[in-house]
Amino acid sequence: AQKITQTQPGMFVQEKEAVTLDCTYDTSDQSYGLFWYKQPSSGEMIFLIYQGSYDEQNATEGRYSLNFQKARKSANLVISASQLGDSAMYFCAMREGSGGSNYKLTFGKGTLLTVNP
Amino acid sequence: KAGVTQTPRYLIKTRGQQVTLSCSPISGHRSVSWYQQTPGQGLQFLFEYFSETQRNKGNFPGRFSGRQFSNSRSEMNVSTLELGDSALYLCASRPPSGGPDTQYFGPGTRLTVL
Numbered sequence: 001a002q003k004i005t006q007t008q009p010g011m012f013v014q015e016k017e018a019v020t021l022d023c024t025y026d027t028s029d030q031s032y033g034l035f036w037y038k039q040p041s042s043g044e045m046i047f048l049i050y051q052g053s054y055d056e057q058n059a060t061e062g063r064y065s066l067n068f069q070k071a072r073k074s075a076n077l078v079i080s081a082s083q084l085g086d087s088a089m090y091f092c093a094m095r096e097g098s099g100g101s102n103y104k105l106t107f108g109k110g111t112l113l114t115v116n117p
Numbered sequence: 118k119a120g121v122t123q124t125p126r127y128l129i130k131t132r133g134q135q136v137t138l139s140c141s142p143i144s145g146h147r148s149v150s151w152y153q154q155t156p157g158q159g160l161q162f163l164f165e166y167f168s169e170t171q172r173n174k175g176n177f178p179g180r181f182s183g184r185q186f187s188n189s190r191s192e193m194n195v196s197t198l199e200l201g202d203s204a205l206y207l208c209a210s211r212p213p214s215g216g217p218d219t220q221y222f223g224p225g226t227r228l229t230v231l
Contacts, residue, residue: 033218043205045222052218091160095218101172103211104150105220107160 004108023092033095034075121223142210149191154205
């Protein structure tokens with residue numbers, strides 16, 4: 001079974017509108033971390049937002065927020081007020097366990113977001 | 118603070134050759150991880166180094182190896198290149214424990230094997 005599932009291969013959004021990118025995860029660990037990265041066509045992976053499994057509040061970073069629903073094992077990314085520069089590939093990733101010496105990220109297949117003017 | 122840097126950015130090799138990629142982490146970061154990204158397999162973890170020791174390894178053949186130097190810079194080596202090794206190789210560094218639990222990535226090295 002896939003550990004990280006992103007069911008939307010591609011999404012379109014109008015400039016200035018909000019968009020939600022879906023991510024579900026599968027783990028039996030109690031401690032884990034969830035991340036979203038943005039990858040423009042240049043290739044660099046840009047960190048956007050992090051949510052720890054024990055965090056009770058949804059994470060927010062500027063226009064990005066993570067809608068964390070632990071019971072449903074979902075960690076959707078919400079981008080408010082989309083901008084043309086938001087057009088990119090978006091990856092959801094998970095770090096299982098408490099990290100430390102066994103730190104590795106497992107990535108989903110990604111969602112290609114296109115922002116239309 | 119300067120970000121993670123990787124050299125070279127682009128590389129073309131032929132089958133059977135070997136290649137070495139370099140990564141310099143963010144200053145103060147001692148953990149360096151490598152990932153392979155291909156259209157078919159997506160992003161896959163290769164290995165992680167910390168204080169010159171490999172701590173964690175993904176499911177890749179022994180042709181893929183790495184090392185880390187005392188200044189935390191890391192190199193990744195692929196021997197006997199195959200066509201399927203064509204990929205974007207991403208390096209990431211992580212702050213020491215107590216800092217944000219986040220890996221920061223470099224721009225990647227795009228390797229093409231002909």
